[in-house]
Amino acid sequence: MMKVPLMETNLNGRNPTKRGKVRDIYDVGDALILVATDRISAFDWVNPVGIPDKGKILTQLSLFWFEMFKGIVPNHLISANIEDFPSEFRENSEMFKDRSMYVKKCKMLPIEFVVRGYLAGSGWKEYKQKGTVCGIQLPKGLLEASKLPEPIYTPATKAETGHDENISPDEAGKIIGEELNKKASEIAIKIYREAHDYALSKGIILCDTKFEFGLIDGELVLADEILTPDSSRFWPVDQYEPGKNPPSFDKQFIRDYLETTNWDKNSPPPPLPEEVVIKTREKYLEAYTRLTGKQLC
Ligand SMILES: Nc1ncnc2c1ncn2[C@@H]1O[C@H](COP(=O)(O)OP(=O)(O)O)[C@@H](O)[C@H]1O
Ligand SMILES: [Mg+2]
Helix, strand or coil: CCCCCCCCCCECCECCCEECCCEEEEECCCEEEEEECCCCEECCEECCCCCCCHHHHHHHHHHHHHHHHCCCCCECEEECCHHHCCHHHHCCHHHHCCCEEEEECCEECCEEEEEEEECCHHHHHHHHHHCEECCEECCCCCCCCCEEEEEEECCEECCCCCCCEECCHHHHHHHHCHHHHHHHHHHHHHHHHHHHHHHHCCCEEEEEEEEEEEEECCEEEEECCCCCCCCEEEEEHHHCCCCCCCCCCCCHHHHHHHHHCCCCCCCCCCCCCHHHHHHHHHHHHHHHHHHHCCCCC
16 A cells, blocks of 8 residues: 655644745744655646655755755754654654754845756756856857766746746845855855765766755855755766756656646646656655665655
């Protein structure tokens, strides 16, 4: 029997303060409880069917990376141990444990710190038209999925609704200040480089990723989730070939399935069939196990 995915959480009948596409967020004073549900989105639409344990996998993977990079920059984590959470969450531990992070509330910087090591997605699209990504000039002759000579910082604005907009690093500096922009983007690139090399040694290409930073009493803090399949593009190294769009490590079965339906991508998507859910769950678990060396479930 397949496990039941956790699609929504509530606290003794109360809804979270905010529901993102994937996460439920509870405001608990000067802190937040960030809960990764089992919701999954593809082509910007949350599917009515979830992937059992996906939220746990993403939270545990973020925690793994926060631990690895805590020497580079402070992060928002207070605790991921349910025993340390406010009592209402402890009393509902079946729902919240292993998928939630108790974090310091930050004043979030209104920029997505995207770092790209390869040409994909909106980066590839801009490069094809103008030879640049976020206004950064790149060498001629690169193909889709080509590795860039160096990883680059390609910021985007954080749109409350709709799509994020790519901007140049200079524009990001105008929005958050030169100094913060320089500091946060250098940290983002450094973490990307280390995570990329680490992941590669485990058979996964970290194509690009997005970080979010915030401030606490003026101090720069790494927040949100980091280096998960939801905030990054993971590619299987054995299927990588410049000139071709590599399959997504985690979402390939979902995208493939949705492409076989006649869904228009402008209305709620068709529910994923069970075999797609099972195969996708296996990929998420595989990514987790390859990267951390640990078994989750
Ligand atoms: N420490 C923090 N303090 C304040 N806001 C945070 C913190 N960490 C993450 N966030 C915000 O919480 C939200 C996480 O919800 P999520 O489901 O990822 O939303 P989205 O669908 O917008 O990605 C994001 O808006 C993120 O900026
Ligand atoms: Mg998010």
